Amino acid sequence: GAGVSQTPSNKVTEKGKYVELRCDPISGHTALYWYRQSLGQGPEFLIYFQGTGAADDSGLPNDRFFAVRPEGSVSTLKIQRTERGDSAVYLCASSRAPGTGYEQYFGPGTRLTVT
């Protein structure tokens, strides 16, 4: 079946602009995660959704970052007033409902470059 998909694959934006990154999880997966991977680093957790609600947003670096999942499927990560330090690969992952497994399946990521 289809895996996790993310669009766009690459995004170049100017400092100060607003961007949206989209994640389509695996069908039927109720948990969705966003991570950020900076150059030379491992992924760092940003936010986790169970269904439509954000169950843990402790990794969001500041209030310029926001994510939604209005219908419990597709999620959008929104970044306002982008800064050069936001440049990174943004990874999305999904996993099944509780009790049926814990593995997180990752998408290919969106590479964000802020100039």
Place this chain on the structure above:
Amino acid sequence: AQSVTQPDIHITVSEGASLELRCNYSYGATPYLFWYVQSPGQGLQLLLKYFSGDTLVQGIKGFEAEFKRSQSSFNLRKPSVHWSDAAEYFCAVGPMEYGNKLVFGAGTILRVKS
């Protein structure tokens, strides 16, 4: 605080040689442990995971890992490396509660020389 240390940033091995990638973790309780592989331009792929039970776990592509509680380690091994194994490998730790965040190490880049 939870943390994962992968001491080796780069490792180079000859094709056909054995491989061991090190991973040490710091965690308040017994964690779930994972190894992921990332090829250029690709997403993270799960190689194997440890939840409980047998401390030697088998994964895909001929990889295995051993959980050693006394050493807080979860090292990844492969008896004979193939050129296609060249990639970046990440060790990760997560809580035993469902649905919580993974903490990743910084990764080890594996180069395979022919």
